[in-house]
Amino acid sequence: MALARNAFDVAVTDLAADMLGDTVSGIEAAGGRAVPLVLDLRSRSSIGQSVAGAVHALGRLDVLVNNAGIPLIKPALDITPQEWGSVISVNLTGTFFISQEMGRHLINNKRPGCIISIASTHGILGAAGQSAYGISKAAVIQMTRMLAIEWAEYGVRVNAIAPGKVDTPSPIRQEVVADLAVREKMLARVPLRRFATSEEVAAMVCYLAGPQAAYMTGQTLLLDGGLTAY
Numbered sequence: 283m284a285l286a287r288n289a290f291d292v293a294v295t296d297l298a299a300d301m302l303g304d305t306v307s308g309i310e311a312a313g314g315r316a317v318p319l320v321l322d323l324r325s326r327s328s329i330g331q332s333v334a335g336a337v338h339a340l341g342r343l344d345v346l347v348n349n350a351g352i353p354l355i356k357p358a359l360d361i362t363p364q365e366w367g368s369v370i371s372v373n374l375t376g377t378f379f380i381s382q383e384m385g386r387h388l389i390n391n392k393r394p395g396c397i398i399s400i401a402s403t404h405g406i407l408g409a410a411g412q413s414a415y416g417i418s419k420a421a422v423i424q425m426t427r428m429l430a431i432e433w434a435e436y437g438v439r440v441n442a443i444a445p446g447k448v449d450t451p452s453p454i455r456q457e458v459v460a461d462l463a464v465r466e467k468m469l470a471r472v473p474l475r476r477f478a479t480s481e482e483v484a485a486m487v488c489y490l491a492g493p494q495a496a497y498m499t500g501q502t503l504l505l506d507g508g509l510t511a512y
């Protein structure tokens with residue numbers, strides 16, 4: 283919705299069509315253009331169809347935001363190969379292959395553009411109980427550097443945002459902060475003593491997508507209330 287407010291036409295994706303309605307109607311109600319598309323990042327064919335559908339509907343793509351991601355809160359000793367596979371397949375493999383699809387679209391069409399991935403401070407700091415998730419996000423941060431270098435000559439900028447805790451309606455994340463003692467403990471580690479808002483993440487996405495960030499590539503911007511400044 284923030285991108286639409288910044289005059290972007292937006293392809294909105296999620297796992298099922300009925301998950302897209304609110305965002306699409308919110309954008310349209312504000313006078314923007316939104317195209318709903320089903321995307322399952324675990325499937326290469328779904329990635330291909332979704333990118334092709336967005337190109338077909340919008341004519342061309344300028345910006346890819348890799349926001350989809352799944353958490354896993356579990357001790358490292360208990361993580362099964364299936365759990366490991368599901369986190370890595372969405373957070374890393376799917377994120378890589380849709381970025382590849384976007385890179386191919388931009389490079390084949392000789393157009394500049396940008397890719398923005400939502401990483402996490404768990405990809406930078408150590409933490410107990412979130413190893414698979416943190417490892418996947420660390421890989422996204424390194425993917426950002428690698429693709430930025432490889433595609434700079436084509437005018438494709440690749441950046442990431444690493445938020446600390448964000449207040450989003452994600453059920454697993456809400457469960458964690460619903461425990462007041464856990465919430466207080468997490469907040470005590472944040473110098474600004476609050477979590478980020480989705481709007482603050484969105485504002486950073488809009489900055490990275492816009493002309494003011496034309497000289498910015500290969501970077502991961504930390505949006506963490508000072509968490510990593512200690």
Ligand SMILES: NC(=O)c1ccc[n+]([C@@H]2O[C@H](COP(=O)([O-])OP(=O)(O)OC[C@H]3O[C@@H](n4cnc5c(N)ncnc54)[C@H](O)[C@@H]3O)[C@@H](O)[C@H]2O)c1
Pocket residue numbers: 295296297321322323324348349350351352353372400401402403444445446447448449450451452453455
């Ligand atoms: N909420 C936080 O505290 C926080 C902190 C740091 C980073 N992040 C990152 O921000 C991003 C958004 O997080 P959120 O809290 O809004 O989570 P969320 O669960 O609300 O949103 C994630 C979205 O990804 C979609 N998704 C899941 N699997 C998918 C798949 N296979 N293919 C396509 N889409 C799929 C979900 O349906 C959901 O709409 C994630 O990458 C997350 O890791 C979140």
